Amino acid sequence: MTSFLSVRDLVVHFPTIDGVVKATEGLSYDLERGKTLGIVGESGSGKSVSSAAILGLHRGTNAKVSGEILLEDVDLLTLSDEEMRLRRGRDVAMIFQDPLSAMHPYYTIGNQIAEAYRVHNDVSRKAAKARAVEMLDRVGIPQPDRRVNDYPHQFSGGMRQRAMIAMGLINDPGLLIADEPTTALDVTVQAQILDLLQDLQREFNSAIIIITHDLGVVAEMADDVLVMYAGRAVEFGPCKEILTHPEMPYTWGLLSSVPDVKGDTDARLIPIKGNPPSLLNLPPGCAFEPRCTHSDKVPGNLCRTEVPDLLPGNRGGVHTKRCHLANSDTIYQREILPEIAPELVEDPS
Amino acid sequence: MSISPSESHASEAPAEPKGGVVLGNPASKLDLSRPPILEVDNLQMYFPVRNSGLIRRTVGYVQAVDGVSFQVPAGGSLGLVGESGCGKSTTGRLITRLYKPTAGRIDFDGRNIANYSASQLMPLRREIQMIFQDPATSLNPRHTVGAIVGAPLLIHKVIPKKQVLNRVQELLEVVGLNPEHYNRYPHEFSGGQRQRIGIARALTLQPKLLVADEPVSALDVSIQAQVINLLQDLQREFDIAFLFIAHDLAIVRHFCPEIAVMYLGKIVEISDRETLYNRPNHPYTQALLSAVPDVKQAAIGGRRERIRLEGDVPSPVNPPSGCRFRTRCPIAKEICAKVEPPLLQIGKRHKVACHFAGELGNHPTAPITAGMLGVDDQGNHDPGASPSKDIGNSPGFSDFWFDLKTRTMAKS
Amino acid sequence: MYAYVARRMITGVLMLILMSMITFVLFFASPVDPGRFACGKNCSPALIKQVDKAFGYDKSVVVQWKDFAVGVFKGRQYPEDPSLRKSAPELVSDCHAPCLGYSQVNLINVTTELKDKIPISGSIAVAAFLMWIIGGVGLGTIAALTKGSLIDRGLVGTSLVFYAFPTFWIGLFLLEFPAIKWGLVPIPNYISIADGGLWGWASNLFLPALTLALFYMAGYVRMTRAFVLESMSEDYLRTAKSKGLAPRKVLFKHTMRAALTPIVTMAGLDLASVLGGAVITETVFNYNGLGKLAVDSIATFDLPTVVGLVLLLAAFVIVANIVVDILYAFIDPRVRLG
Known part of the structure; x- marks a missing residue:
């Protein structure tokens, strides 16, 4: 048996009048039960599109999806629409960024949670509602038997996200995909929600994919990190490894462009120059090359002509990077780290 | 008007020498020699809530901003942080006079503009400008960028019509956009570029004060840094004061040498950034800071202990009695429900509104404020006490403050 | 909820009253003299005056509107002339509530x-x-x-x-x-x-x-x-x-x-x-x-x-x-x- 979830060469293309939008290209990763994968990237990096493909949410649209998505050795892409539908919510569940717009405004919270339960369980309305109350209680909604009859607009942002989590976990799915689950929330509420997700993960032993642009969230939640850029995985590895020894200049950029609550305030932020490329018209070489400040260190014109493969980096092991730079770890420790976190430089020589 | 586009700054930034005149950013330093350009005193904004009866009577008020006082030095920055519903955005809108305050003073450049009429405000609009969170919705999609950026010039008849285009192109260049793109429409630009257009529009009339309401929170992380750097460059170049409103504690810290933390319409702590982030004295500030995920911490290993705040922010229609934070406060005691803590100055540039102000894990057991408020330690009226008058709630800082260690007045 | 419905009903009635006023004003602003029109082709000024009186066209707008409004709730008679009712009851037409007026063209109550x-x-x-x-x-x-x-x-x-x-x-x-x-x-x-x-x-x-x-x-x-x-x-x-x-x-x-x-x-x-x-x-x-x-x-x-x-x-x-x-x-x- 391979991993619990194994994504192989996932491709998601959207044909449009202007050409094919290559939203995801050749994405592969594995995830075990009880573990969390953090997918980091900016808007348009393909992090949400590739995860929606796991739920089969592109079915019925004009998207072209290919590759393999093996969930417990079953390729989800080969299932019929009806078979896939029956797995949605039962084997894989998803929670979304903005819980206000992700819930139907005209139905009560209880109705919507119970509905998720009744799709996959042949129970009475009453039993389903009782289960909904139980789940609301589990995710920390006070007075769940009363609040179950409230409408989404009567909940606060944090409570709505709790309710979404209750809805997602009511069928005890093996895989939970959380798409920017805390982006719309305040920090103290974000902390509550992340704690809750971790508690529930321990309890249900589910695998979690957390999609975010916030490296801080990844740092707190993820076991493994996948960095995506322009539809491709550009770096993958264990969370701590990625945060301490990033080898891809894009990841460096993400780390250096965000201030933190402790760093040196006299230092300027070091942004990534320019804008992300259009997915309609990707450069022939490395997609990050136009914004990269290190491509001059690669001999020849390699960065501009050839897409690098996702290969093990300088430190070997499971840490892979999609970059032509030969000694990227050394460059990071010598050039980048002293700029962004001088206190973390291990060996000043 | 000749600073280079920030795209080039961006690429050169790592190569800039440390120290020296060019570098540094005055935005991040506190310059006490400058007089305040903005002084807000006891500002209040109550929005009426009407009942649903046959005749719609006002039955209560949303106390969005309730007695807020602060100063913004000319050419400097003050940060306003807090969670949604704390009143920080309302405060920004009051200062730009998009709302008329219920009470309080807004002294801008020596004039109290709190009660200015629409015609009095007209010339003032040149001097106070605003940058909004969402560049996609704050730019009119049917107008070209040139029209958007040039509109203030035409409205205020600052320069002859013929020169408007030139000026617009200059401005676009300043914010790092291609000046030839003046005849394009907002949808032809990316999110970060649209925010630059919004900034160019705000700069058009060379304002003295910019109210930036979540200027980067709608942008991708790699673009956020570009815009923050741009704002710092502009501040240095044009000597603009900023009221910087954001929920992102790290960005506010990076941009502002002084920061006020708001909770339910009130300032709970205000201080210079080193004190506020390293030695916060209010339990809310402490909880807020502990909730921020920290990449570096995680990189070194280990998770910091978070202070868990239970529940949600109470309704501003019916805020808790006494201290508004007490319902979620881990150290609240009897007095907190009875008496509202004053915003007490406890350091050179540090004020905090808490009966038990102190560093994390070092909060006093008896309220520090009881004596000066004329109550006993449980918050009951103490007939023998002689309460001090006018504690806290002045916009600026005094040379004397209450020293927490000695419990006496101190002087620098 | 009830308060809302009541409030909406009240505004509705007010709007109807306003509408009737506006229509009445338009009525008066029209170039057609209603008395002359009702009287027919061969009409003497004296006859017109008589018709005007019988139908109340000689009264002010306000009074006519009031008569109309009263008619809506209580009904009225055309012409409103007690003596005529006594002498020739067949010439008087009853218009029961809700009376919206009397059509001089079709000789019938509007209602x-x-x-x-x-x-x-x-x-x-x-x-x-x-x-x-x-x-x-x-x-x-x-x-x-x-x-x-x-x-x-x-x-x-x-x-x-x-x-x-x-x-x-x-x-x-x-x-x-x-x-x-x-x-x-x-x-x-x-x-x-x-x-x-x-x-x-x-x-x-x-x-x-x-x-x-x-x-x-x-x-x-x-x-x-x-x-x-x-x-x-x-x-x-x-x-x-x-x-x-x-x-x-x-x-x-x-x-x-x-x-x-x-x-x-x-x-x-x-x-x-x-x-x-x-x-x-x-x-x-x-x-x-x-x-x-x-x-x-x-x-x-x-x-x-x-x-x-x-x-x-x-x-x-x-x-x-x-x-x-x-x-x-x-x-x-x-x-x-x-």
């Missing part, structure tokens, strides 16, 4: 006049309403679900054609071909249910109702399509799908509920306006409904009838507005009736 026409216009309106709601919403939903396909383009194109063609042309076409030339349906001629039974009533209504419905249906197809498409792009539909709901349930429970809400608003107001008479349809098919009455009374300067019609139509629209608002609050829990 009676309207009462006779309401079932005719109402029948067409209701029949057309059912057709366009079922057809428009149904076809619009199909178009949205098959967005971009031939079916969608065909539906949208066809609805544009019907929207653009003048109603009288469609009416005449339907009358000429299916009814007269091909004899597929009876040539429409209004028969009440009491006279012709349900079938006779319905079969005669078919063509006029269809004529009226086609125009509205065209609009509703496009509107429904737009609302369904908008609703389909909402985040909560993605949530519904990711729960594993069957496509039919996603469509009916989640998509349609949201898409239909704005349509309810439109439908209520459109129904109210066709209840007040479909002028062209009624004229083409020669139905003596409110629409035809409006055309006739304007042509003959029958001002009391015009005032009555305007008020009736205004009442329809105001009531429909209130009903729609209340309905809306039931459909959308976010609408607080406060």
Whole structure:
């Protein structure tokens, strides 16, 4: 048996009048039960599109999806629409960024949670509602038997996200995909929600994919990190490894462009120059090359002509990077780290 | 008007020498020699809530901003942080006079503009400008960028019509956009570029004060840094004061040498950034800071202990009695429900509104404020006490403050 | 909730009063002298004066409006002359409450006049309403679900054609071909249910109702399509799908509920306006409904009838507005009736 979830060469293309939008290209990763994968990237990096493909949410649209998505050795892409539908919510569940717009405004919270339960369980309305109350209680909604009859607009942002989590976990799915689950929330509420997700993960032993642009969230939640850029995985590895020894200049950029609550305030932020490329018209070489400040260190014109493969980096092991730079770890420790976190430089020589 | 586009700054930034005149950013330093350009005193904004009866009577008020006082030095920055519903955005809108305050003073450049009429405000609009969170919705999609950026010039008849285009192109260049793109429409630009257009529009009339309401929170992380750097460059170049409103504690810290933390319409702590982030004295500030995920911490290993705040922010229609934070406060005691803590100055540039102000894990057991408020330690009226008058709630800082260690007045 | 309904009713009544005032002022601003007009062709100034007095035209606007308003609630007599009532009771016409005036042209109370026409216009309106709601919403939903396909383009194109063609042309076409030339349906001629039974009533209504419905249906197809498409792009539909709901349930429970809400608003107001008479349809098919009455009374300067019609139509629209608002609050829990 391979991993619990194994994504192989996932491709998601959207044909449009202007050409094919290559939203995801050749994405592969594995995830075990009880573990969390953090997918980091900016808007348009393909992090949400590739995860929606796991739920089969592109079915019925004009998207072209290919590759393999093996969930417990079953390729989800080969299932019929009806078979896939029956797995949605039962084997894989998803929670979304903005819980206000992700819930139907005209139905009560209880109705919507119970509905998720009744799709996959042949129970009475009453039993389903009782289960909904139980789940609301589990995710920390006070007075769940009363609040179950409230409408989404009567909940606060944090409570709505709790309710979404209750809805997602009511069928005890093996895989939970959380798409920017805390982006719309305040920090103290974000902390509550992340704690809750971790508690529930321990309890249900589910695998979690957390999609975010916030490296801080990844740092707190993820076991493994996948960095995506322009539809491709550009770096993958264990969370701590990625945060301490990033080898891809894009990841460096993400780390250096965000201030933190402790760093040196006299230092300027070091942004990534320019804008992300259009997915309609990707450069022939490395997609990050136009914004990269290190491509001059690669001999020849390699960065501009050839897409690098996702290969093990300088430190070997499971840490892979999609970059032509030969000694990227050394460059990071010598050039980048002293700029962004001088206190973390291990060996000043 | 000749600073280079920030795209080039961006690429050169790592190569800039440390120290020296060019570098540094005055935005991040506190310059006490400058007089305040903005002084807000006891500002209040109550929005009426009407009942649903046959005749719609006002039955209560949303106390969005309730007695807020602060100063913004000319050419400097003050940060306003807090969670949604704390009143920080309302405060920004009051200062730009998009709302008329219920009470309080807004002294801008020596004039109290709190009660200015629409015609009095007209010339003032040149001097106070605003940058909004969402560049996609704050730019009119049917107008070209040139029209958007040039509109203030035409409205205020600052320069002859013929020169408007030139000026617009200059401005676009300043914010790092291609000046030839003046005849394009907002949808032809990316999110970060649209925010630059919004900034160019705000700069058009060379304002003295910019109210930036979540200027980067709608942008991708790699673009956020570009815009923050741009704002710092502009501040240095044009000597603009900023009221910087954001929920992102790290960005506010990076941009502002002084920061006020708001909770339910009130300032709970205000201080210079080193004190506020390293030695916060209010339990809310402490909880807020502990909730921020920290990449570096995680990189070194280990998770910091978070202070868990239970529940949600109470309704501003019916805020808790006494201290508004007490319902979620881990150290609240009897007095907190009875008496509202004053915003007490406890350091050179540090004020905090808490009966038990102190560093994390070092909060006093008896309220520090009881004596000066004329109550006993449980918050009951103490007939023998002689309460001090006018504690806290002045916009600026005094040379004397209450020293927490000695419990006496101190002087620098 | 009750307070809200009460508040809306009060505003509705106030609006009706305002409407009647405005109509009255227009009445007086018109170049036609009502007394002279009522008196007929061969009229002496003395006779006009007598008529003016008998019908109260010599009084001020305010007094006349007050008399009218009193008439609405208590009824009145034409002419209002106690002595005449004694001497020649056959010349006095009683107008019971709600009295909307007396038509000098048709020599009949306006209320009676309207009462006779309401079932005719109402029948067409209701029949057309059912057709366009079922057809428009149904076809619009199909178009949205098959967005971009031939079916969608065909539906949208066809609805544009019907929207653009003048109603009288469609009416005449339907009358000429299916009814007269091909004899597929009876040539429409209004028969009440009491006279012709349900079938006779319905079969005669078919063509006029269809004529009226086609125009509205065209609009509703496009509107429904737009609302369904908008609703389909909402985040909560993605949530519904990711729960594993069957496509039919996603469509009916989640998509349609949201898409239909704005349509309810439109439908209520459109129904109210066709209840007040479909002028062209009624004229083409020669139905003596409110629409035809409006055309006739304007042509003959029958001002009391015009005032009555305007008020009736205004009442329809105001009531429909209130009903729609209340309905809306039931459909959308976010609408607080406060």
